[in-house]
Amino acid sequence: MADREYWENLINGELVQRREEGCNVTAVEQKFDEADKEDVAGLEAIFAELEALPVKEDFPYVEPSTLEEIRAERPEGPRRMLKQFTEAELRDKILGAWLGRCAGCCLGKPVEGWHKERIEKYLKLAGEYPLNDYFPVIVPIPEGYPQHLANHDCMQGRVRYMARDDDTDYTIMGLYILEANGLDFTTENVADAWLNRLPYHLVYTAERIAYRNLVNGIKSPQSASYHNQCREWIGAQIRADAWGYVTPGWPEMGAEFGFRDAAVSHVKNGIYGEMFISAMLSAAFATDDIEEIIKIGLSEIPERTRLNEAMRNTVEWSKRYRTWQEAWDKINEHYGHYHPVHTINNAAVVLLGLLYGEKDFGKTVGISVMGGWDTDCNGATAGSIIGAILGADALPSEWVEPLNDRIMSYVIGFNDSKISDLANRTLAIAKKVLERR
Incomplete structure (x- = not known):
């Protein structure tokens, strides 16, 4: 009891x-x-x-949690894009997305949960603000900063592989779910994969609550809402990437895959976060126009929602303010009240990286991490999107070579995988999806 x-x-x-x-x-x-x-x-x-409380009548948002209702409330969008891919081009972009996700996650991992000001202060103490490489080690670690930085395997000069992280575990899980169940996988397949492949104590917040619910026989969609006060946090948003990788140029399908995954643990804006990022990634294979990618992502979620409004505001602020720091101040003013691992505030920081990053990989992931809050998640998501846009061949060697094409994972059967192998397996599924497009 x-x-x-x-x-x-x-x-x-x-x-x-x-x-x-x-x-x-x-x-x-x-x-x-x-x-x-x-x-x-x-x-x-x-x-x-x-x-049992009802939503207030004057609440200005309409935030459903079923796919049918979500699609009824979304704005106009392309749904499918006409871009044709050569196999070599598609492989390069998929590998770029995987590598970008790993590098961005690795960048943000040592400072996960730090606020923007704390990150800035540390980097200035090291003489390396703004970020243009992995986080530097200051010897000795300054007072007031965690001592684990001295031995962290994601710090500058110490990166030898992509260290295990839930952000990359879930990308691997997406690949596993598709390989095991095919393109018509269900939310129930997602739940079964979690129970069979993920250790309970290495999932967090909404995912851990949903996992517990599943073990206790509470199935989706109730698994997402029963005693789950984290149901709009970032956990689904960080699971979006595999769905975008396998649906190049088909944002509607990327978003649908994202919905099937998100519904096991999230509702409302928690679901929209995963659908939004999945659709953005799908679009990033077909266009390099950042604002167009964002617009397409937003076209796959309901228009009158807190997430959609926040993303549109972030785009507008990026046009109004010269520096990302000024735009961040507006984000903090309007959305800083959300929990540090909520979907909405962190998605806004990802957009800052994309909008101010000038399609430069280092700038993009650097801004997304320097913005604080859930830094490994934001670096990973921004890195994934810009990696898909640029492709592996265009990624700077200083970011990807330290990874040595290796990724650690607690997903059963996937520890110490080659990133390039995962990309090739992803490519095989993407080709099947394109046959349906």
Whole structure:
């Protein structure tokens, strides 16, 4: 039976989540504040009341969680693009996306969870602001900074492979799901793959809650919402990449694959984050116009949503402000209240990297990481997109050569894989998708 601590943590998280979803939580919050915290049954009743709250009538957003409703609310978009690919071109772009994701993730991994100001201060102490390489090691590590930086295998001069990370584990999982189940895979296939291939203690936030729900017999879509106060956080967004890699020039299908995956653990903007990035990646194979890629990504999610609005605002701020730091200030002003691993604020930082990066790989991932919050996720996503745009042959050697074509993973059967092998296996699936386009 759940104890007092469980219910207190759940209610505190759910109060935030329901408020963000457009509910008036004032009365329930007051009841919780005044409640006897030793009365577990009373806490459970308060949570049930919180779950049952309706969205306010004046809430300006329409945020469904089924594919049919999502598609009914999306704006116009190309759905399928006419770009034709040679096999060599497609292989280069897929490998570029894999390498870009690994390098960007590796860049952000040592400072995961740091705020923008802390990152800037550290880099200035090292004399390496702005970022133009992997994070430097300062000897000795300055007071107030974590000592693990001294031995971290993603620091400058110490990168020998892509270290294990959940951001890249999920890209590998996407490949595995497609290989094991084919292009018509289901959300249930995704759930089964998690249970069979991923260790429980190496998934986090919404994924861990959904995993627990699955083990307890709670299937999708309930697995995404039952006692899951993290259901709009970044976990689905970081699982988007494989779906974009295998749907080059077909953003509608990339988004659909993303939906099937996201629905096991997320709702609303949590789902949209994965669909948005998947569709952007699909588009990045067919055009190098950053704003067009973003527009196409947004065309696959509902228009009147918090995520869509935030992304459109970020594009507008990038036109108004000369530096990414000025645009970041606007993002922080409007979306800094979200949890540091929420979908919306982190997606905005990814766009900053793409919009201010001038199609330069190092600048793109550097800005996405220097923006702070979920730095490994943001570096990975930005690196993936710019990697697909540029292709492997155009990626700077200083970013990709240290990886030595190796990636570590806790996905069963995939540890110490060759990145190029994963890219070739991805290419084989992409060719099957293109036969359907």
